[in-house]
Amino acid sequence: MTSLLIRNARIGDDAPADILIRDGKIAEIARDIAADGVPVENADGHIAIAGLVDAHTHLDKSLLGWPWYKNDVGGASLMAMIENERAMKKKLGIDPHVQSMRHALKSVAFGATLIRSHVDIDTEGGLRALEGVMQTAEKLADVVEIETVAFPQSGLMIREGTVELMDQALAMGADLVGGLDPCGVDRDPKGHLDAIFALAEKHGKGIDIHLHERGELGLFSMEMILDRAEALAMKGLVTISHAFCLGMPDYHRTEPMLARLAAMDVRIMTTAPSSSPAPLVKQLDAHGIKLGAGNDGIQDTWGPYGNGDMLERAKIVGQRNNLRMDSEVKRALDVCSGGGAEAMAKPRRALEAGAPGDVVLVEGETVVQAVVSHAPRRLVVKGGHVTARDGKTLVEAP
């Protein structure tokens, strides 16, 4: 844990001040703090925001650094995309450690200090992807905190041996139990959910389940998730990623579900997608449901989009939610920073004494101007440790 004094940073839209980080945490924010031997960075009046948080991504999937991958599969069928990815991984001989290093460091250059990565566990790749990402997490421990979710991307019940691999993955150190569309992919919601909740109970770990299922089907799976969360008293330990079904327009269907999610302190992670229904910030806020955001996979066999920038994701969250007021856009930023950390059950990233020493200096006239233009990052600091300067990480990507 490191100490650092950042001089002359604009604290959000407020007047410039100094930020003193001691032993990895923000100790003080004030004018003209005495340095007394602490290393100093001059912010030159740039805007300081709290460290960015990518609460839903896939570090093992990106093809960053490879020649352009020409996508001929498209988005019509989830199963076709899953099958294609497994085939391509094999064909190309992707190294999950190298790819996760590239992806994580790209995110760090944009200001990420905390990442939750789902990692594929399947009977072809085995635990290789997890080993690679965990190796990255260890190497980058001072640079970015990486949490892993053992994720049965190819299905759990439909591929024999996957539950056992998930069990091994959790024993090996995966932080959370993943899951995927218990109806849509596994065609066995009871089997799927019983299996992942049993793994969570056995290993004493939380759950973060991908739920792309829309409309009534998604609500049905969500009910089955909640039944189990309630029965096992897993308040605050369950996360639902994507949760497209919460974007269905029927208030009488979503409101009781939101109330039930809130009562169990279920957390929601979104990418704020433009081509799907999506959980909405204001609706979740009204229920006090913790919400994080993520970039999801970037530049992989699933699609060509994404660059790892959570400040740009804040813009996307703002646009998806029709957030136009400055105060609203700042909430979109919070979803991609402090709010996302809270949704991950991690200390809230914020510019205040006691918060983690995770600070990003960004160019810009105001915070909102910086968000909507995803302005250049000047400095990224994690726990008082400088990790990137002018868009380049200090650790080089392989």
Add this chain to the structure above:
Amino acid sequence: MTSLLIRNARIGDDAPADILIRDGKIAEIARDIAADGVPVENADGHIAIAGLVDAHTHLDKSLLGWPWYKNDVGGASLMAMIENERAMKKKLGIDPHVQSMRHALKSVAFGATLIRSHVDIDTEGGLRALEGVMQTAEKLADVVEIETVAFPQSGLMIREGTVELMDQALAMGADLVGGLDPCGVDRDPKGHLDAIFALAEKHGKGIDIHLHERGELGLFSMEMILDRAEALAMKGLVTISHAFCLGMPDYHRTEPMLARLAAMDVRIMTTAPSSSPAPLVKQLDAHGIKLGAGNDGIQDTWGPYGNGDMLERAKIVGQRNNLRMDSEVKRALDVCSGGGAEAMAKPRRALEAGAPGDVVLVEGETVVQAVVSHAPRRLVVKGGHVTARDGKTLVEAP
């Protein structure tokens, strides 16, 4: 009209070649074209794409160059946003000529060669906005083609004197008759539509009407638009911007409407919004309906978003439409280029002999990689005339 030889450009994803522009049009694309006195630009192997087309924007509204505008109004009420804008324009004393110069040149720096701008006509601002934008269009005639739509932003029937101003605007040279939510804003669809179609008939000009009305209300207004287009035999002369109602999920309601739109060759302009239903590329393509895209207003009192980049808009169109295949993303780009020009009834921008000499050189590994990263523009050429280099226009903005 100018001549220019662009050497060694990658033609989309194909091998490098030279592009010869003569008298403003592409004369030839081939290897090692003889220069014979024509000025030469070396593309250094960068990717050439056709000139970008912003088919729906508001050049008179942007606050570019002003101190950051703090938005406290939000997006809940269309009328509140309209009233606020009129009040702010008065308070700040915005000069529509200066603002449209700034906005248009920002778009040009990103590769725009053709822009359709709606321009506010109302009883407070009178014809001032139109005068300002027309002055810009004249000054930038060699740099970017600007088409104007006389747009009753504050309503037509609800503000006495607006129809007369629209009449004057069209006599003054506005290229098209605008309109706005005949039900939602004017509360008098018959009055509104009779008025704008009468203006179109009188001046022999086309129509481009903003239609934000969703669901059944939007379909009702669309029917009334089509009734008049059919009665006046205005095939190919009517454009509907936004057309959110076409994004409603009821196939049995939208399909007959799409067939009727196609029969009258009605054109659709979209921003591919993430927070609204929207007309979808594939659905419109299936009906052969011409589709253009636009950035809409950028950084104005309506909201903080937008930067004038139609290559980034192509990415947004791709994401909104779940376009993941390379071939699909290229169609998204076309909507923001050649397809948009066609929807405006202008010559199709394309890299082929006979097309306008509008070419953009962009960094990138492939066309799709350039789109999804909205990669830096190296050179922008309109009609053989270099208008921007390395992201900077040759004409300076005021």
